Amino acid sequence: MLFSAVEAKELTELRTALNAQISSNFQGVIWVQHQNKTLFVKAAGDGIKEDSLFILGSISKPVFSSFYLGQHHKAVFSPLSTSIKPSFYPAEHHLTPAMLLSHTSGINRPFTGMTSNGPGQFEYSNGNYQFLANSLYPGDSAAWVSDLNQFLQSNKLDIQAATGETKTLRQTFPRLVQGFDEKANQREAIELTLTAASAASGTLIGSARGVADFQQKLHSGRLLPDSAYQAMVTPVTSRQHRWGALEYGLGLQIAQSPLEYSHSGYLPGFMSLMLYYPETQLQLVLLQNVSGDLNNPEAVFAFQDEVRALMRRYTSLPKPAKADSISP
Numbered sequence: 239m240l241f242s243a244v245e246a247k248e249l250t251e252l253r254t255a256l257n258a259q260i261s262s263n264f265q266g267v268i269w270v271q272h273q274n275k276t277l278f279v280k281a282a283g284d285g286i287k288e289d290s291l292f293i294l295g296s297i298s299k300p301v302f303s304s305f306y307l308g309q310h311h312k313a314v315f316s317p318l319s320t321s322i323k324p325s326f327y328p329a330e331h332h333l334t335p336a337m338l339l340s341h342t343s344g345i346n347r348p349f350t351g352m353t354s355n356g357p358g359q360f361e362y363s364n365g366n367y368q369f370l371a372n373s374l375y376p377g378d379s380a381a382w383v384s385d386l387n388q389f390l391q392s393n394k395l396d397i398q399a400a401t402g403e404t405k406t407l408r409q410t411f412p413r414l415v416q417g418f419d420e421k422a423n424q425r426e427a428i429e430l431t432l433t434a435a436s437a438a439s440g441t442l443i444g445s446a447r448g449v450a451d452f453q454q455k456l457h458s459g460r461l462l463p464d465s466a467y468q469a470m471v472t473p474v475t476s477r478q479h480r481w482g483a484l485e486y487g488l489g490l491q492i493a494q495s496p497l498e499y500s501h502s503g504y505l506p507g508f509m510s511l512m513l514y515y516p517e518t519q520l521q522l523v524l525l526q527n528v529s530g531d532l533n534n535p536e537a538v539f540a541f542q543d544e545v546r547a548l549m550r551r552y553t554s555l556p557k558p559a560k561a562d563s564i565s566p
Contacts, residue, residue, distance in 0.1 A: 248552060249272075249277060251552070252270070252277070252278070252548075252552045253270075253277065253278050255548055255552075256268065256270065256278055256280070256545070256548065257280070259541075259544055259545060259548060260280060260282070261541075264280075264282050264283070264526075264541075265282060265283030265284075265286060265418075265526060265527055265528050266281075266282065266283060266286065266292070266509075266524065266525050266526035266527055266528070267279070267280065267281045267282075267286065267288060267290060267292075267445075267446040267523075267524075267525050268280045268446075268522070268523070268524050268545070269288075269446035269447065269449075269450050269522065269523040269524075270520075270521070270522050270549075271450050271454065271520075271521050271522075271523075272518070272519060272520050272521075273454075273519040274454065276450075279446070283415075283527065285415065285416075286415055286527070287413075288445075288446070288447070289396070289413060289445050289447065290413050290414075290415050290445060290525075291396075291411055291413040291414040291415065291443050291444060291445055292414075292415060292443070292444065292445070292446075292508055292510065292525040292526075292527055293404070293417065293430065293432070293440075293441055293442075293443060293505060293507065293508040294397070294440070294441070294442045294443065294444050294449065294503055294508075294510050294525070295440050295441075295502070295503020295504055295505050295508055295509065295510045296364075296439070296440050296501055296502065296503035296504070296510075297442070297444075297449060297501050297502070297503045297510045297511075297512050298367075298437065298438065298439060298440050298441060298442040298503070299367055299438075299439060299440070299489045299501060300452075300456075300470075300489040300490050300501050300512075301390075301397060301442055301444075301452060302367055302371065302386070302437070302438040302439070302442075302489070303339050303470060303488050303489025303490075304389075304452075304456055304461055304462060304470070304489070305385075305386050305389045305390075306335065306339070306370065306371075306374075307462055307466040307467075307469065307470055307488065308389060308461065308462055308463075308466065309385075310335065311462070311463065311465060311466035311469060313335070314334065314335045314336045314339070314466075314469060314488070315334050315335075315336050315469075316334060316335075317332035317333060317334055318332075318333050318334065318335065318373065322373050322376075324345065324349075324369065326350070326351050326352065327345070327352070328352065328356075331344070331356070331357050333357075335370055336469070336474065336488060337357060338366040338367065338369060338370045339366070339367070339370065339488040339489050340360075340474035340475055340486055340487065340488055340489075341360050341361055341362050341363060341366055341475070341477075341486065342357065342358055342359060342360060342361075342474060342475050343357060343361075343363075343366055344356045344357030344358065344359065344361070345361070345363060345365065345366065346361065346363070347361060347362065347363045347365070348363075348365070349363055349364075349365025349366075349368075349369065358475075359475070360475045360476065360477040360486060362477070364436070364439035364440060365439075366439075367438040367439040368435035368436065368438055368439050370438070371434070371435060371437070371438035371439075372434075372435055379434035379435065380434065382434075383399045383401070383434045383437060386399050386437065387399055393452075393455060393460075393461060394451070395444070395448050395451055395452050395455075396444055396445045396447055396448030396451070397442055397443065397444035397445075397448040397449070397452060398411075398442065398443050398444070399434070399437035399441075399442055399443075400432060400437075400443055401432050401433055401434055401437070402431070402432060403429060403430075403431055403432075404416075404417065404429050404430045404431075404432065404507075405429050407432065407443070411443060413445070414443060415527045416507075416527065417429075417430065417506065417507020417508050417527050417528075417529070418507055418527060418528045418529070419506050419507055419528070419529050419530075420528050420529065420530050420531070421530075421531045425528065427507075428506045428507035428529075430505070430506065430507060440503060440505055441505070445525075446523045446524075446525050449510075449512055449523040449525070450521060450523050453499075453512060453514045453521050453523070454519070454521065456470075457499065457514055457516050457519070458519070469487075469488055470487050470488045470489060470490060471487050471490060471492065471499060472487055473485035473486065473487055473492055474486060474487055474488065477491075479491070480535070480536075480539065480543070481493065481543070481546070489501070496515055496517060496550065496553045497515065497516055497517055498513060498514070498515055498550070499513075499514045499516065500512060500513045500514070500546075502539075502542060504529060504532075504538075505529070506529055507527065507528075507529055508525075508526065508527055508529060509524075509525075509526040509528070509529050509530075509538075509539075509542070510523075510524065510525050510526070511523070511524040511542045511545070511546070512524075513546060513549055515549075515553045517553070518553055520549070520552070520553055522545065522546075522549050524541075524542065524545060
């Protein structure tokens, strides 16, 4: 990839601005990539390296959505059979996989009943993804987890689904880092229990490069048939977010001006953010092994928001060239 003098100057400014944004107590990995070229990598914290593994949080959702669409995109807007629907779901309403993937099923956040607004309105719930995953092989969650891992491995993504206690999983996956929760400037080690169901909604394990490869392959047509990809990135609904009003497709947040596909994640011990700008193929992955107190969300997500604002100022990089004209 060759850059003009102006573009090279912008990249230098972006790297400088990112370095300036990172505080001395940052723990995690920041990965910035333009098309297939890595522009900036920062790994910081005790034992953290560029290839360290993190619990991905809700970044798991677009990964699971891609896996699901790869197998079932032709039926994603077709109603699930009555025998599969939750017992509390109104008989007069259809429930489709697309409604679950877009959080428009009308099911409440605890997945115990319906919201007051009913189907069609955005209501974020891990249960949507967990229910859809378990419906793939009812009573045999190991089967769909195996299929998911085969999908990840066949696409050479450094991401995997695993079950068990994180204390034990760190022996199986030596690159998996310890998670910490921070309150009142005190950090406490956190251990989690990962289940098959939670893999679909928030507990996949992966590296920053793994997530960057996922984004690049997804948005360059190497993971899904075009019809499945278009279904994923086409807005289904809108949601209110701390960034303002956003659209939501099948597992992806969508912002405009510039066009941006994103998702973030939070669970005790880990936080994550992925951003992708399809017009230039500029992207960022941020994985952290320290979570904060959700009673103060502005402080907890301040770094994510600052980094996003910075990335959106540097989206005027060159647009993708034809494959035969890209210089290595």
